[in-house]
Each structure stands twice: as C-alpha cells, then as structure tokens.
Amino acid sequence: MPLMRTRRPCSLAALAMVNALGRHPDEIWPRLIRGDQSGFRAREDLIPGRKLLVAEVAGALPAVPDRLRQYACRNNSLTLAALEQIEKPISDLILAVGRDRIGVVMGTSTSGVSDAEIAIRHRVATGALARSFHYSQLEFGGVAGFLAELLGLAGPAYTISTACSSGARALVSARSLLALGVCDAVIAGATDSLCGLTTNGFAALQVLSDGITNPSSANRDGLTLGEGSALFLVTRDAGGIQLCGVGESSEAHHMSAPDPDGFGAEQAMRGALADAGMRPAEIAYLNLHGTGTSLNDRMESSAISRVFGVSPLCSSTKSLVGHTLGAAGAMEAGFCWLVLREPSAGEIDLIPHAYDGQLDPELVGLRLVGPGMHVPTGPVMTNSFGFGGNNCTLILARLPA
Amino acid sequence: MIPVHLRKWAAWAPGIDDVRAWHAWCAEPKELAAEGRPEASFLPALLRRRCSSLTRIMLTVAFECCGEDERAQVGSVFASRHGNINESIELLERLALQQPLSPTRFSHSVHNAQAGLFSIAAGNRRASSSIAAEADTFGCGYLEALTFLERAPESSVLLVMADVPLSAAFAGLVDEPPASYGLGLLLASDGPGTRLDFGITAGGGAAPRPRWPDALEFLRWLESPEPHLALGAGLRRFEWAKPSKA
Numbered sequence: 001m002p003l004m005r006t007r008r009p010c011s012l013a014a015l016a017m018v019n020a021l022g023r024h025p026d027e028i029w030p031r032l033i034r035g036d037q038s039g040f041r042a043r044e045d046l047i048p049g050r051k052l053l054v055a056e057v058a059g060a061l062p063a064v065p066d067r068l069r070q071y072a073c074r075n076n077s078l079t080l081a082a083l084e085q086i087e088k089p090i091s092d093l094i095l096a097v098g099r100d101r102i103g104v105v106m107g108t109s110t111s112g113v114s115d116a117e118i119a120i121r122h123r124v125a126t127g128a129l130a131r132s133f134h135y136s137q138l139e140f141g142g143v144a145g146f147l148a149e150l151l152g153l154a155g156p157a158y159t160i161s162t163a164c165s166s167g168a169r170a171l172v173s174a175r176s177l178l179a180l181g182v183c184d185a186v187i188a189g190a191t192d193s194l195c196g197l198t199t200n201g202f203a204a205l206q207v208l209s210d211g212i213t214n215p216s217s218a219n220r221d222g223l224t225l226g227e228g229s230a231l232f233l234v235t236r237d238a239g240g241i242q243l244c245g246v247g248e249s250s251e252a253h254h255m256s257a258p259d260p261d262g263f264g265a266e267q268a269m270r271g272a273l274a275d276a277g278m279r280p281a282e283i284a285y286l287n288l289h290g291t292g293t294s295l296n297d298r299m300e301s302s303a304i305s306r307v308f309g310v311s312p313l314c315s316s317t318k319s320l321v322g323h324t325l326g327a328a329g330a331m332e333a334g335f336c337w338l339v340l341r342e343p344s345a346g347e348i349d350l351i352p353h354a355y356d357g358q359l360d361p362e363l364v365g366l367r368l369v370g371p372g373m374h375v376p377t378g379p380v381m382t383n384s385f386g387f388g389g390n391n392c393t394l395i396l397a398r399l400p401a
Numbered sequence: 402m403i404p405v406h407l408r409k410w411a412a413w414a415p416g417i418d419d420v421r422a423w424h425a426w427c428a429e430p431k432e433l434a435a436e437g438r439p440e441a442s443f444l445p446a447l448l449r450r451r452c453s454s455l456t457r458i459m460l461t462v463a464f465e466c467c468g469e470d471e472r473a474q475v476g477s478v479f480a481s482r483h484g485n486i487n488e489s490i491e492l493l494e495r496l497a498l499q500q501p502l503s504p505t506r507f508s509h510s511v512h513n514a515q516a517g518l519f520s521i522a523a524g525n526r527r528a529s530s531s532i533a534a535e536a537d538t539f540g541c542g543y544l545e546a547l548t549f550l551e552r553a554p555e556s557s558v559l560l561v562m563a564d565v566p567l568s569a570a571f572a573g574l575v576d577e578p579p580a581s582y583g584l585g586l587l588l589a590s591d592g593p594g595t596r597l598d599f600g601i602t603a604g605g606g607a608a609p610r611p612r613w614p615d616a617l618e619f620l621r622w623l624e625s626p627e628p629h630l631a632l633g634a635g636l637r638r639f640e641w642a643k644p645s646k647a
Binding site: 124125136138148173177180182196197201253255263387389 | 532567636
C-alpha cells in the first residue's frame with residue numbers, strides 16, 4: 001500500500017445511482033463491466049426533424065410527494081429514484097448526528113427545464129404558463145432545496161452549476177463543509193435530465209453524434225447525451241472508500257471549447273495528485289472525461305501524457321451511459337467507487353472503454369481498458385471538464401480504517 | 402464560528418455606483434430600481450457587446466474588488482438565485498416555436514457563464530464555482546467561498562452575488578421585490594481587513610423576510626455598528642458577527 005497523505009478522512013460512505021443502465025448500482029455495475037451499450041434509445045421529439053440516440057432512464061419514476069408539489073419535475077423524480085436506495089443509511093445518520101448537522105450539495109446543469117419547456121409551450125400557445133408549473137422546479141437552487149425540504153435537513157443546502165463539472169464540484173464542496181465543521185455529514189451528488197434545451201443547444205454547437213458516441217476513435221463524431229442521478233453520503237469516517245484528492249482549474253480560454261493544449265485539464269489532474277500526496281504512477285485507473293469530440297479527446301490525452309508520462313489505464317464511460325452533463329462528475333465518481341468497492345484477491349476490475357477499436361492516431365500512448373481487465377488495487381482518478389472552462393479532477397482510494 | 406477577513410467590498414445597483422452612494426444608501430435605504438446596467442467600460446468592446454445586464458453587474462463588482470494582479474490570482478464564487486434563467490426562457494420560447502437555437506446564446510445561458518467570462522476577462526485560471534440556493538443564495542454563496550479558503554488558505558477568494566428581475570414570462574412567480582443589484586466581497590483567511598465570523602444554525606420557523614436582498618442587508622450591517630446579523634427565513638439561519646476589538 002503506498003503511503004498516502006490524506007488531510008482528513010472524507011468517506012464516501014454510501015452510493016445511490018440511476019442511469020440508462022439501471023436503477024441501482026447492483027444492476028448497473030455488471031452492465032458497466034460488460035461494456036453494455038444497450039441503454040441508448042432513439043427519440044424523435046427532442047430536436048425537430050432529427051432522430052437522436054440518447055441514454056435515457058426508461059420507465060416510471062417515483063412521484064414527488066404532494067406536500068412538495070412545487071418541486072415536482074422529472075429531474076427531482078430522478079433524484080428521488082436514487083435517494084430511495086439510501087433511505088436507511090440516511091435515517092440512521094439523522095438519528096446519529098441530527099438534522100441540523102447534515103448538509104446537501106447537488107450539481108445540475110438542467111434542473112427541471114424539461115418541465116419548464118412544457119410550461120413555456122403552453123404559454124406560447126395560450127398566453128399563460130401551465131398551471132402545474134412552479135418556479136422551484138426550474139431554479140437551480142431547487143435541486144438541493146428539494147432534498148433538504150424532503151428530509152427536513154437544516155444544514156446548508158445549495159446547488160452547484162458549473163456545466164459538466166457540477167457533480168464533481170459538489171463532492172469537492174461536501175469535503176470542505178466537513179473539514180470546516182459546518183456539517184457532520186453531507187448528501188452530495190448530482191442529477192441531470194434529458195430536455196429539449198440541452199439537446200438543441202448541443203446540436204447548435206454541432207457536437208452531437210449521430211449514433212452512440214465513439215470516444216478516442218479515429219471515426220468519432222461527437223457526444224451522445226444521457227441522464228441520471230448519483231448521490232453519495234459523505235462523512236468524516238476513516239477508512240473505506242475515501243475522496244483523497246481534488247484538483248480544480250479555470251481555462252481563461254473560451255465559453256464552449258477547451259484550450260486545445262489541455263493546460264486546464266493538466267492543472268486539475270496535477271492539483272488532485274498534489275492534494276492527495278500521490279505520484280502519478282500510483283493511479284490504477286483513470287475515468288476519462290472522454291466526451292467523444294475531437295477537441296476534448298485530444299486535449300485530454302495530451303494533458304494525460306504530460307502529467308503521467310506513461311498513461312494509466314483509462315476508459316470513458318460516456319459510450320455506456322451517455323454524457324449526463326451536470327450529473328457526469330458525480331456519476332463517474334460513482335463508477336470509480338464501484339471499481340473500488342469489492343477488490344478480489346487484491347485486484348480491481350476495470351470498466352472497458354467501449355468504442356469501435358480504431359484509436360485516433362493522435363492519441364498515441366493513451367492506454368485504454370480492454371474487456372475483462374483487472375489490475376492490483378490502487379487509487380483511481382476521474383476527470384470532469386465543463387463549459388466556461390471549469391475543470392475538476394477527483395481521486396478516490398480505498399483506505400484502511 | 403468560522404473567522405474570515407474581508408479585504409474589500411464593491412456593490413452596484415442602478416444609480417448607486419460608488420462607495421459614497423452606498424454609504425448614503427446604507428444609512429437611509431430607498432427603493433431599488435428594477436432595471437439598469439453598468440457601463441463596464443473596462444471590458445473589451447467585443448466582449449462587452451455580448452454581456453447581459455447580469456454579466457455586466459457581476460464583472461463590474463468583481464473587477465472593482467480586486468486589483469489587476471489579484472484579479473488573475475483569486476479563487477471565485479459566483480452566486481445568483483436566478484442566474485441566466487431569463488436567457489434560458491428566451492431559448493425555450495424559440496424551441497416552443499420550433500426555431501433553431503444560437504450556439505453562442507446557448508453557451509452563454511449556463512449558470513457559470515459569468516464565471517467563465519470573468520476567467521477570460523481577468524486571465525484567471527484558478528478554481529471557480531457558481532451556485533444557487535433559492536432564497537438562501539447569499540448565505541450559501543458566502544459558505545461556498547469559505548470552502549475555497551478551506552482548500553487554499555493562502556489564496557483570497559472573490560464572492561460575487563448578483564441578480565436581476567425575472568422576465569415577464571415568470572414575473573410574479575417569486576415572492577421578492579424586483580431589483581437589479583450586485584455585491585462583491587474579497588475574502589481571505591488572514592491578513593488585513595475586517596474580521597467577520599460566520600456560522601449556520603437551524604432556523605426557528607418562519608422569520609419575517611427582510612426588506613432588502615440578503616446581500617444588501619449584509620452590506621447595511623457591515624456599515625453599521627451592529628455586532629450581529631442573522632439572515633434566512635427557512636430551515637436554516639446564517640449568522641455573522643464582528644468580533645469586538647479588545
């Protein structure tokens with residue numbers, strides 16, 4: 001076991017998750033490890049005149065209780081579908097530390113915009129918003145406010161919205177709230193839901209793939225959108241799976257395109273390693289941001305080669321669950337958590353990089369995870385890079401208690 | 402409580418745009434105008450042309466809070482309850498009419514648009530966050546700024562809180578007087594400046610909503626001899642104290 005300098009314990013004590021591959025980590029994990037791409041479905045109602053593949057959560061979702069109907073929207077139902085998985089540990093925690101000592105930090109890029117779309121269509125057609133519409137469904141703060149109201153939590157409750165790094169940043173803030181002593185536990189994670197606004201917006205930016213995203217491939221043609229929710233219970237317990245390192249940067253470059261040299265990505269990865277007190281060679285697996293756009297894949301790969309020299313084993317999971325945007329940072333931290341969950345004989349199973357196998361020659365040196373690969377257990381890293389040039393890298397590791 | 406040193410503040414509202422005007426407003430507050438925007442003449446013309454009122458307000462107080470060197474070095478937290486929702490509503494109206502979206506407008510409608518523009522305009526590559534928390538946005542933004550000092554105690558952090566009224570489509574949906582305003586606070590773990598202590602406690606039920614936006618209630622308190630301030634009308638209360646100088 002390498003020597004690690006964790007500043008203070010920050011335990012990712014429980015994980016809840018819902019995405020196109022399932023309604024529970026136990027359902028999602030075996031599909032991830034098989035590289036299962038069957039979660040994508042075609043939708044024709046999102047972009048006028050275009051059939052679009054998306055990784056949507058199929059089937060009915062739990063309803064927001066009537067007493068909180070101002071928060072009733074698809075985004076909060078997705079959060080609720082995740083929350084139900086960790087009701088027991090949350091109620092135990094409320095008994096142990098009290099409602100005043102538990103905070104909520106959520107990430108999102110959409111909040112309830114899919115419901116607002118219906119309300120606005122109604123207004124354009126009739127002059128009045130749909131009666132079921134409440135501002136709390138759409139305002140970003142409502143994503144965290146909903147959970148705090150539902151559970152009666154009086155700790156701080158806020159939403160971070162920094163585009164595709166939102167979910168990673170929620171975990172960063174949760175760790176600091178514990179270190180500051182403001183909370184004894186934090187429910188932290190992120191939820192994003194498919195909607196017309198983001199699909200049409202990304203279509204306007206000409207970054208959407210026509211099929212399933214094909215990250216790192218010479219044949220890639222853009223990203224595929226997804227939706228879902230990932231929630232963690234974050235506590236000060238020692239041992240178990242810990243958030244060991246966080247790295248952050250801004251790009252000072254462009255509102256919707258990364259710096260092609262990847263300096264912001266490099267700074268975020270180096271920051272996380274320094275924060276964790278780890279050497280690059282210790283990282284056993286890297287979950288790529290890996291959106292499947294040429295610009296992202298190339299800048300991320302060049303940043304990796306500068307930080308690591310020899311690339312760690314990497315995979316993008318966006319070709320399995322789509323790009324869940326504001327939720328992606330928490331979702332992919334959740335995948336890293338699952339990788340670390342059950343080492344067997346000192347080894348961890350890695351999630352394969354699902355693509356057509358035609359590596360972009362410009363990404364030479366990038367080591368992608370193949371099917372069935374496992375490695376000696378070690379710390380894992382996940383990258384999240386957002387619009388507006390907001391980058392965040394996390395390192396998770398399993399530590400002795 | 403958590404101590405912090407307030408290095409500098411800057412605020413903007415229509416017609417109240419320098420320290421003297423703010424001192425006068427704090428002593429004798431009067432109705433805030435709903436609409437208006439600062440010149441923001443420090444921004445390059447090309448960038449300024451694309452800036453919404455909210456962006457101009459946020460960047461104006463941000464630039465006023467820090468000198469040129471500091472501007473590139475601070476961490477930054479942008480807090481806004483409504484953010485760019487007015488821009489999103491415009492995009493949704495276009496979608497309702499099956500019209501295509503402008504890629505620039507879409508990328509400027511994200512909640513962290515102002516953080517991104519600040520990073521570009523100031524050449525700032527440090528950590529940055531953009532938050533919202535319904536009626537508690539100012540208190541939670543202040544707390545998020547403290548999380549930056551927790552991770553990087555040697556750096557200062559810029560907190561910018563601003564809002565503009567919701568557009569006509571949503572007017573009346575939120576119980577608050579329409580106002581355009583911004584407050585910037587430059588905070589540090591130590592060093593010069595006014596020491597302020599901060600904490601959060603459980604709320605004692607429905608407290609009366611203060612007359613002015615929380616950020617401006619905070620500014621009025623800062624400029625007053627009052628030792629304590631409590632804000633927040635819901636589940637939690639945000640408390641500030643000026644430790645007495647012994």
